[in-house]
Amino acid sequence: MDLYKLGISEAKKLLDKKEVSAQELLDSIYKRIDTVEDRVKAFITLPKEKAYAMAEASRQAIDAGKPSSLSGIPIAIKDNMCTKGIRTTCSSKILSNFIPPYESTVTSKLGAQGYILIGKTNLDEFAMGSSTENSGFFTTKNPWDLERIPGGSSGGSAAAVAADECIAALGSDTGGSIRQPASLCGVVGLKPTYGRVSRFGLVAFASSLDQIGTITKNVKDSAILMNIISGKDPFDSTSAPVAVPDFAKNLGQDIKGLKIGIPKEYFIRGMDKEIEKSARDAVKKLESLGAIPVEISLPHTEYAVATYYVLATSEASSNLARYDGVKYGFRAEGKDLMDMYMNTRAQGFGAEVKRRIMLGTFTLSSGYYDAYYKKGQQARTLIKQDFETAFNQVDVIATPTSPTAAFKAGEKSSDPLQMYLSDIFTISVNLAGIPGISIPCGFTSNNLPIGLQIIGKHFDEETILKVSYAYEQSTEWHKRKPNL
Amino acid sequence: MKYEAVIGLEVHAQMLTETKIFCGCSTKFGSEPNTQTCPICIGMPGVLPVLNKKALEFAIRTGLATNCKISNYSRFARKNYFYPDLPKGYQISQYELPICEHGFLEIVVDGEVKKIGITRIHMEEDAGKNIHEGGGNYSFVDLNRTGVPLMEIVSEPDIRSPKEAAEYMKKLRTILRYLGVCDGNMEQGSLRCDANVSIRPVGQKELGTRAEVKNINSFKFVEKALEYEIKRQIKVIEEGGKIIQETRLWDSDRGITESMRSKEEAHDYRYFPEPDLVPMTVEQKWIDEIKSSLPELPDVKRERFVAEFGLPEYDADLLTSEKSIANWFEGAVKAGGQAKAVSNWMMGELMKLLNEENKTFEECALKPAQLAEMLSLMDKGTISGKIAKTIFEEMYKTGKDADVIVKEKGLVQVSDEGAIEKAVDEIIAKNPKEVERYKSGDEKLLGFFVGQVMKAMKGKANPQILNEILKKKLS
Numbered sequence: 001m002d003l004y005k006l007g008i009s010e011a012k013k014l015l016d017k018k019e020v021s022a023q024e025l026l027d028s029i030y031k032r033i034d035t036v037e038d039r040v041k042a043f044i045t046l047p048k049e050k051a052y053a054m055a056e057a058s059r060q061a062i063d064a065g066k067p068s069s070l071s072g073i074p075i076a077i078k079d080n081m082c083t084k085g086i087r088t089t090c091s092s093k094i095l096s097n098f099i100p101p102y103e104s105t106v107t108s109k110l111g112a113q114g115y116i117l118i119g120k121t122n123l124d125e126f127a128m129g130s131s132t133e134n135s136g137f138f139t140t141k142n143p144w145d146l147e148r149i150p151g152g153s154s155g156g157s158a159a160a161v162a163a164d165e166c167i168a169a170l171g172s173d174t175g176g177s178i179r180q181p182a183s184l185c186g187v188v189g190l191k192p193t194y195g196r197v198s199r200f201g202l203v204a205f206a207s208s209l210d211q212i213g214t215i216t217k218n219v220k221d222s223a224i225l226m227n228i229i230s231g232k233d234p235f236d237s238t239s240a241p242v243a244v245p246d247f248a249k250n251l252g253q254d255i256k257g258l259k260i261g262i263p264k265e266y267f268i269r270g271m272d273k274e275i276e277k278s279a280r281d282a283v284k285k286l287e288s289l290g291a292i293p294v295e296i297s298l299p300h301t302e303y304a305v306a307t308y309y310v311l312a313t314s315e316a317s318s319n320l321a322r323y324d325g326v327k328y329g330f331r332a333e334g335k336d337l338m339d340m341y342m343n344t345r346a347q348g349f350g351a352e353v354k355r356r357i358m359l360g361t362f363t364l365s366s367g368y369y370d371a372y373y374k375k376g377q378q379a380r381t382l383i384k385q386d387f388e389t390a391f392n393q394v395d396v397i398a399t400p401t402s403p404t405a406a407f408k409a410g411e412k413s414s415d416p417l418q419m420y421l422s423d424i425f426t427i428s429v430n431l432a433g434i435p436g437i438s439i440p441c442g443f444t445s446n447n448l449p450i451g452l453q454i455i456g457k458h459f460d461e462e463t464i465l466k467v468s469y470a471y472e473q474s475t476e477w478h479k480r481k482p483n484l
Numbered sequence: 485m486k487y488e489a490v491i492g493l494e495v496h497a498q499m500l501t502e503t504k505i506f507c508g509c510s511t512k513f514g515s516e517p518n519t520q521t522c523p524i525c526i527g528m529p530g531v532l533p534v535l536n537k538k539a540l541e542f543a544i545r546t547g548l549a550t551n552c553k554i555s556n557y558s559r560f561a562r563k564n565y566f567y568p569d570l571p572k573g574y575q576i577s578q579y580e581l582p583i584c585e586h587g588f589l590e591i592v593v594d595g596e597v598k599k600i601g602i603t604r605i606h607m608e609e610d611a612g613k614n615i616h617e618g619g620g621n622y623s624f625v626d627l628n629r630t631g632v633p634l635m636e637i638v639s640e641p642d643i644r645s646p647k648e649a650a651e652y653m654k655k656l657r658t659i660l661r662y663l664g665v666c667d668g669n670m671e672q673g674s675l676r677c678d679a680n681v682s683i684r685p686v687g688q689k690e691l692g693t694r695a696e697v698k699n700i701n702s703f704k705f706v707e708k709a710l711e712y713e714i715k716r717q718i719k720v721i722e723e724g725g726k727i728i729q730e731t732r733l734w735d736s737d738r739g740i741t742e743s744m745r746s747k748e749e750a751h752d753y754r755y756f757p758e759p760d761l762v763p764m765t766v767e768q769k770w771i772d773e774i775k776s777s778l779p780e781l782p783d784v785k786r787e788r789f790v791a792e793f794g795l796p797e798y799d800a801d802l803l804t805s806e807k808s809i810a811n812w813f814e815g816a817v818k819a820g821g822q823a824k825a826v827s828n829w830m831m832g833e834l835m836k837l838l839n840e841e842n843k844t845f846e847e848c849a850l851k852p853a854q855l856a857e858m859l860s861l862m863d864k865g866t867i868s869g870k871i872a873k874t875i876f877e878e879m880y881k882t883g884k885d886a887d888v889i890v891k892e893k894g895l896v897q898v899s900d901e902g903a904i905e906k907a908v909d910e911i912i913a914k915n916p917k918e919v920e921r922y923k924s925g926d927e928k929l930l931g932f933f934v935g936q937v938m939k940a941m942k943g944k945a946n947p948q949i950l951n952e953i954l955k956k957k958l959s
């Protein structure tokens with residue numbers, strides 16, 4: 001059996017019954033990595049020794065008859081979540097030597113459940129991008145077509161899951177960075193409600209939008225991980241004191257009578273025909289399962305991308321100020337303090353990061369604040385209200401996740417505006433702070449995955465998981481694997 | 485032409501919380517560099533701030549004590565600038581929606597009460613310290629102070645003279661110390677003062693261009709720095725020049741202010757709401773609780789001391805300048821001491837002794853009840869006022885009670901007329917010339933005889949009886 005192909009719940013069954021040991025599963029994953037990683041390039045760091053030590057700890061827990069919910073499960077972590085003693089780079093030269101002396105809340109929660117940190121995955125530098133081409137180190141390849149990008153910024157995590165180089169992964173999503181790569185790699189990606197999962201230890205890009213979430217081989221695994229990583233954290237004031245339900249419990253319930261909003265602004269003339277058809281077919285499928293499609297309007301959708309690039313860059317310009325070469329990370333020489341600052345940041349940051357720092361510095365500047373940042377906040381409120389109004393009529397909203405399937409490396413990297421439009425369907429969800437999931441819903445004629453996005457109400461991940469599961473169980477898309 | 489000054493003060497007060505404002509590190513002063521730091525206060529990637537509720541409480545206490553309106557909805561903002569002692573590249577402060585607004589303080593200058601408006605009080609984190617040592621082409625950074633909670637207390641431009649500014653600072657410091665929210669130590673930097681100063685011809689309504697004076701790092705420099713700056717501005721104007729809006733540094737060694745940066749070079753701090761902290765909603769119930777837990781404040785206490793104890797204004801003012809002094813006073817009165825007598829002993833002997841050792845009332849080993857007991861021994865005639873001074877010093881040094889010292893040293897006052905008479909007779913016999921002079925009208929010599937007898941009796945003679953006997957014998 002190819003153990004590396006397993007999802008969490010299947011692997012756990014075998015591990016807990018001792019049909020497979022944690023070491024055997026890990027061996028299988030490493031063998032898979034040895035076979036495909038040269039081509040996929042999903043990982044920045046593979047802490048093999050530490051992984052085997054964690055596998056040994058899992059073996060002991062299982063042998064003692066006390067397995068935790070992730071004992072022996074190898075999980076990949078996007079390299080913008082701090083792991084104590086293990087290099088955390090954000091794919092940036094400026095943090096290329098940074099070894100955190102502390103653990104992020106999500107990885108300590110996974111650790112408490114016995115997970116195995118298989119590796120730290122590649123991303124666009126500081127999570128700024130939609131293709132991993134902005135990585136300060138290398139570009140990850142889409143396992144379905146190695147000439148294409150895996151999406152981003154959590155492209156390393158999505159590619160690692162799609163290529164079976166791990167059992168599951170965590171990503172982070174600021175404007176679509178989990179859902180878009182999940183869609184382009186044919187896997188399941190969930191961005192929870194803002195405040196559902198602690199951000200402590202997640203290296204900040206845009207604090208009011210960033211949220212950690214899951215990238216998995218199926219919907220159930222997402223629910224399993226959500227049960228572990230969710231909840232109020234005393235170290236994150238913005239994590240919400242909202243009760244965490246058992247996300248796995250409601251999976252399998254029928255979706256009869258559930259109202260599914262279809263926003264007309266997301267199905268526009270001139271959009272990619274294959275994407276549109278897959279999304280519409282998916283809605284039909286849901287209808288056949290008893291759901292009721294309702295056409296809705298989210299009238300301020302057209303302002304979402306602009307709003308996002310004002311607010312996210314403003315916050316980023318401030319969040320990235322700490323990388324000054326004084327305390328940690330990369331430091332360039334300079335003839336005086338100012339010179340050292342400038343050389344460090346000029347050499348340490350890549351082009352896209354610098355572009356966004358400059359944009360954000362501008363939009364917060366005295367004299368421009370009202371025209372940009374403040375106006376952006378007002379537009380954000382309108383976008384939020386669009387969803388509130390829509391959710392008075394419907395239970396969930398369905399849209400395509402990405403306007404296109406995976407594009408070729410280099411195709412958009414010279415045109416930032418084209419690249420920014422990759423997130424056109426996902427960005428509003430971050431601005432509104434609500435949860436969204438991308439699930440496989442078809443393939444293009446050249447065998448590239450297409451994703452369906454299902455958006456839910458605040459803190460109602462349960463319903464989008466339920467709908468996703470119902471869809472997944474009645475389709476075969478998620479069972480297809482790339483031919484590597 | 486006559487000019488008047490227009491002054492507004494921005495005071496930074498370090499709060500006396502045990503831990504920092506956004507992490508659990510200690511705020512203790514004077515530890516080895518970088519020993520009171522953690523990933524959060526040194527701004528490592530991915531860390532987040534969590535507000536220390538005590539800091540919020542202290543700010544609310546201060547706001548209530550200075551007649552401010554407490555905001556039910558308040559939030560933090562980021563103030564962005566690069567400096568090596570600022571590890572995140574921004575300071576978490578408040579900008580729009582500060583926690584307290586629209587307050588005032590009353591000060592007394594030349595016998596007149598004056599109200600000084602308080603625009604706002606907001607919370608923020610302190611920065612670290614750059615240390616320039618070793619002479620090399622480098623500096624050290626100590627981040628122990630990074631994240632220590634500060635309050636910035638901003639006054640209205642209601643202050644018209646350096647003296648008023650000094651009174652305002654004094655009053656504010658007293659209140660902060662009463663509240664226990666700041667130790668008010670300007671030399672150690674736990675209380676810092678920046679001043680916005682402008683001048684205008686008397687009678688003119690429009691404000692002149694202001695300069696901001698920074699680095700006033702001692703109480704005694706508040707007046708000096710402002711006096712200098714006002715004189716400087718008048719000179720510039722009278723010589724036909726213009727005041728430029730700028731930041732100036734007070735140099736206490738040279739006694740002058742010097743230009744640091746002009747308006748053109750001023751930072752654009754790019755304030756925006758801090759997304760890592762949720763806005764604070766402060767419930768009225770909590771504000772009411774804090775209000776009811778406020779101590780009696782100095783003004784109220786001073787008036788009460790005058791009304792309740794019949795003290796002169798001067799005494800009441802001094803005794804209420806620190807809570808610990810006022811408490812000591814009330815303790816002694818409660819233990820039976822007569823108010824004015826207690827006040828006299830405190831302001832005289834006790835403060836002298838404490839000053840000699842550079843001690844405060846908090847560190848005073850002598851208990852208020854001990855003074856009260858000594859005073860009662862005086863009332864009963866057990867000891868004389870003269871002896872009392874000796875006993876008091878002994879009590880202060882040894883902590884022993886007055887009656888113990890009286891017994892040990894045999895200091896009981898002699899009221900036995902026979903014994904006094906005998907001593908008087910001896911002195912009269914020894915000093916015939918003086919007796920002659922006294923009898924011929926030089927009555928001032930009575931003091932000489934009293935002194936001689938006292939000396940012979942080691943100060944223990946009851947002075948009243950001694951006086952009577954002496955007068956009788958000499959007449």
